[in-house]
Amino acid sequence: xxxxQTARVLAALDSARTATEASLIDWLRIPSVSAxxxxxxxxxxAAEWLAGELVxxxxxxxxxxxxGHPVVIATHPGPSPxxxxxxxxxxxxxxxxxxxxxxxxxxxxxxxxxxxxxxRLVARGAVDDKGQVMTWLAALRAWNKxxxxxxxxxxxxxxxxxxxxxxxxxxxxxxxxxxxxxxMVLISDTNMWDAATPSLTVSLRGLVYTQIxxxxxxxxxxxxxFGGSAANVLNLLTKILGELKDADGRVQIPGFYDGVxxxxxxxxxxxxxxxxxxxxxxxxxxxxxxxxxRGRSAPERLWARPTADINGIWGGYMGEGxxxxxxxxxxxxxxxxxxxxxxxxxxxEGIREFVRSRLPAxxxxxxxxxxxxxxxxxxxxxxxxxxxxxxxxxxxxxxxVMAGGGGSIPVVSSFKSILGLDSLLMGFGLDDDQVHSxxxxxxxxxxxxxxxxxxxxxxRLAQR
Amino acid sequence: xxxxQTARVLAALDSARTATEASLIDWLRIPSVSAxxxxxxxxxxAAEWLAGELVxxxxxxxxxxxxGHPVVIATHPGPSPxxxxxxxxxxxxxxxxxxxxxxxxxxxxxxxxxxxxxxRLVARGAVDDKGQVMTWLAALRAWNKxxxxxxxxxxxxxxxxxxxxxxxxxxxxxxxxxxxxxxMVLISDTNMWDAATPSLTVSLRGLVYTQIxxxxxxxxxxxxxFGGSAANVLNLLTKILGELKDADGRVQIPGFYDGVxxxxxxxxxxxxxxxxxxxxxxxxxxxxxxxxxRGRSAPERLWARPTADINGIWGGYMGEGxxxxxxxxxxxxxxxxxxxxxxxxxxxEGIREFVRSRLPAxxxxxxxxxxxxxxxxxxxxxxxxxxxxxxxxxxxxxxxVMAGGGGSIPVVSSFKSILGLDSLLMGFGLDDDQVHSxxxxxxxxxxxxxxxxxxxxxxRLAQR
Numbered sequence: 001x002x003x004x005q006t007a008r009v010l011a012a013l014d015s016a017r018t019a020t021e022a023s024l025i026d027w028l029r030i031p032s033v034s035a036x037x038x039x040x041x042x043x044x045x046a047a048e049w050l051a052g053e054l055v056x057x058x059x060x061x062x063x064x065x066x067x068g069h070p071v072v073i074a075t076h077p078g079p080s081p082x083x084x085x086x087x088x089x090x091x092x093x094x095x096x097x098x099x100x101x102x103x104x105x106x107x108x109x110x111x112x113x114x115x116x117x118x119x120r121l122v123a124r125g126a127v128d129d130k131g132q133v134m135t136w137l138a139a140l141r142a143w144n145k146x147x148x149x150x151x152x153x154x155x156x157x158x159x160x161x162x163x164x165x166x167x168x169x170x171x172x173x174x175x176x177x178x179x180x181x182x183x184m185v186l187i188s189d190t191n192m193w194d195a196a197t198p199s200l201t202v203s204l205r206g207l208v209y210t211q212i213x214x215x216x217x218x219x220x221x222x223x224x225x226f227g228g229s230a231a232n233v234l235n236l237l238t239k240i241l242g243e244l245k246d247a248d249g250r251v252q253i254p255g256f257y258d259g260v261x262x263x264x265x266x267x268x269x270x271x272x273x274x275x276x277x278x279x280x281x282x283x284x285x286x287x288x289x290x291x292x293x294r295g296r297s298a299p300e301r302l303w304a305r306p307t308a309d310i311n312g313i314w315g316g317y318m319g320e321g322x323x324x325x326x327x328x329x330x331x332x333x334x335x336x337x338x339x340x341x342x343x344x345x346x347x348x349e350g351i352r353e354f355v356r357s358r359l360p361a362x363x364x365x366x367x368x369x370x371x372x373x374x375x376x377x378x379x380x381x382x383x384x385x386x387x388x389x390x391x392x393x394x395x396x397x398x399x400x401v402m403a404g405g406g407g408s409i410p411v412v413s414s415f416k417s418i419l420g421l422d423s424l425l426m427g428f429g430l431d432d433d434q435v436h437s438x439x440x441x442x443x444x445x446x447x448x449x450x451x452x453x454x455x456x457x458x459x460r461l462a463q464r
Numbered sequence: 465x466x467x468x469q470t471a472r473v474l475a476a477l478d479s480a481r482t483a484t485e486a487s488l489i490d491w492l493r494i495p496s497v498s499a500x501x502x503x504x505x506x507x508x509x510a511a512e513w514l515a516g517e518l519v520x521x522x523x524x525x526x527x528x529x530x531x532g533h534p535v536v537i538a539t540h541p542g543p544s545p546x547x548x549x550x551x552x553x554x555x556x557x558x559x560x561x562x563x564x565x566x567x568x569x570x571x572x573x574x575x576x577x578x579x580x581x582x583x584r585l586v587a588r589g590a591v592d593d594k595g596q597v598m599t600w601l602a603a604l605r606a607w608n609k610x611x612x613x614x615x616x617x618x619x620x621x622x623x624x625x626x627x628x629x630x631x632x633x634x635x636x637x638x639x640x641x642x643x644x645x646x647x648m649v650l651i652s653d654t655n656m657w658d659a660a661t662p663s664l665t666v667s668l669r670g671l672v673y674t675q676i677x678x679x680x681x682x683x684x685x686x687x688x689x690f691g692g693s694a695a696n697v698l699n700l701l702t703k704i705l706g707e708l709k710d711a712d713g714r715v716q717i718p719g720f721y722d723g724v725x726x727x728x729x730x731x732x733x734x735x736x737x738x739x740x741x742x743x744x745x746x747x748x749x750x751x752x753x754x755x756x757x758r759g760r761s762a763p764e765r766l767w768a769r770p771t772a773d774i775n776g777i778w779g780g781y782m783g784e785g786x787x788x789x790x791x792x793x794x795x796x797x798x799x800x801x802x803x804x805x806x807x808x809x810x811x812x813e814g815i816r817e818f819v820r821s822r823l824p825a826x827x828x829x830x831x832x833x834x835x836x837x838x839x840x841x842x843x844x845x846x847x848x849x850x851x852x853x854x855x856x857x858x859x860x861x862x863x864x865v866m867a868g869g870g871g872s873i874p875v876v877s878s879f880k881s882i883l884g885l886d887s888l889l890m891g892f893g894l895d896d897d898q899v900h901s902x903x904x905x906x907x908x909x910x911x912x913x914x915x916x917x918x919x920x921x922x923x924r925l926a927q928r
Binding site: 035165216223288292307313314316322323327333335361370407436437438 | 499559560562566628629655669671673680681682683685686688690691692693694695696698699701702703704705706707708742745746749750751752754766769771772773774775779781783784785786788790791792794795796797825834835869870871872895898900901902903
């Protein structure tokens, strides 16, 4: 009976494809950029949109206020109080779209354009995360249409600050613990292995994000009158950052690798068996010479090794032509992806010491911290992970790759520490989706396969 | 008779102080920013203003067109065809005023404000170079009033592109060689030793100004999805620039020091005798730890050693908060002050090689060159220098310091190579005038002492 029901749900999904795409396009029009205060009202609007969609499916849904952007919380009692209970997490906020000049179409005017694998939807948030949220929202709609509701108890928690480090989320989880209880968390914000092969993400890197602000002297100076006597803050800043890694790519921040475990032989063998094609991975981005630590494989460098990347740098004269100035201020944004075992606070202190120990006595230095969260390992033997492996194999006709994630989803750590829940990371993005870049896209094939996978998963979890 | 005439010229100057200041203020209102195309008409207006002032003094004056901003050329026959002939050079263009927020008053609304040494005039161009031009223009006015004209033949050449590297000047000198003949060139665009002690500049550093443009990859990337595999152009740029100098401050550009001569024991002794107070020099700017090469004195590092300064750097995300991006472009402006003996073209090639040899195979690199000119030595035994030493001692009651200049005046080299003329560098700026910075100022005491010095010099040169 259940399998027949799942089949009818899948058929309902298939006949609603256009409506699913149209619904996502409507949501994508709302420029819910959490990092920019000018878009605060848009963020609220995007939250209200989702809450409205859930109310239409029989959920109790509302906006839970925070000091920042609101959180959408919605609950559905499912078929019975004994049914398994899943908590679905997502985020309605999106990355800033800048630089605008590099978009082929306006970031908040979604376009369906042809691509090598079929049509794709281009917009900021197309995959990260509104498109991926739509994969389970569409599945819930289909279950509602066929069965009157989901086959399990469902709580939805969709926040609006993921792209700015979720500053208010932990407080919400702690305060609303009672209404957020469940058996597991389901998150769709990661990637498939490739366009034909699904993936479950079994580890996530953490993130520490800082800004280095240096000042040398009271004012800008004439480089002829002062050059050779006055020290130059931009020479200093580049000297410091230039020492971030040694010739083998090893990060020189003190204590950086404390707690980082070497992979086991089995892990190395599993990565080897993936046949990861780094030349193609980089080649698609116009790159050929890998970064990262010498002597380690690409999966290891992407999933199991920490990084130190300069995300931005500025100071002095940046306009046309020449200005012979010795500036008095320089700035850089420096962030590190962390792996399980590293303590984010210690990494922050390490960054502070790395810079401080290289400063002359008259330099002024401030370190701002914008994000801080640890790396995470997810146990592979849970029944939820097993259920997901099964439905993905059914949908795609091949087993899911059990992969590490390079990016950070700090909330996974918060769900564990505050609610005691493990997360299931089943996502449908692709590596070339250009998340955080201009012309972000989501393959329509991935949208619909993702919705079908979620529909299957809800049915499978109900059978437990 | 001549000394009495000079005395009357000085008296005329003294009684015209307010008019001199008012005239300079009028000229300073014109935002003649040569680096910004939006101010092209203002540059022309500033040129026309000066030409008009010279016509009123009996000069034949006009605007000599170039592919860029026009050059003011004016001639006065003086008392006779046998009289000594001086060519006076200056520039009517000014540095960009940015950053505007740091000015206490608008850069093109000149203010007279009190200061520790008396009133000062605050505006962009107050000293560099309009204020210094006014020191000889006021002197010419006084000579005109008392004697009907200057006591020597005078050619004035005031260009509008000095701040952008004088790209069209050499062509003008070469083409107009015949009308630009003279016995020497007089330039007022350098500094006094201190507020009470005049100076003649006997060497100038040259300048090479470049922009490094690096590209790695086709697009910005997500630092979680790609960090550890994709190389980061900002990590690369800082690594390269961080190697610009060794631990002793020695510049690592290949061939950089070729042709640089060690100072003689006499030069070192002369510099030692100056009693240059580097702690005070830097302290006035909020600095205490000197830059430059270890083991060399401040005068040597400022006048006789080349430099490598990063004037600007930018790339990646520079806005508020965080964006976890691996950028695909990074840029830096790198300029070097040169000393006599260095070949600017070789230094440019050295910079190119320095960067190129540190690039991975997939990086794209362009070097733009905005300025290129050698360092210059000026012979101290010329009769013109001797005349200037004499008048400065008279005006200030103490000998002029024979100093090196830290800054570059490339036209001095052009005057020598094209017109065969040596330059006399007699300037009245001060080190704390904040040239090229916000709140640029000119002490009114320096303006008037400079005008009196020029008035004396014209009289002294006529006696030759």
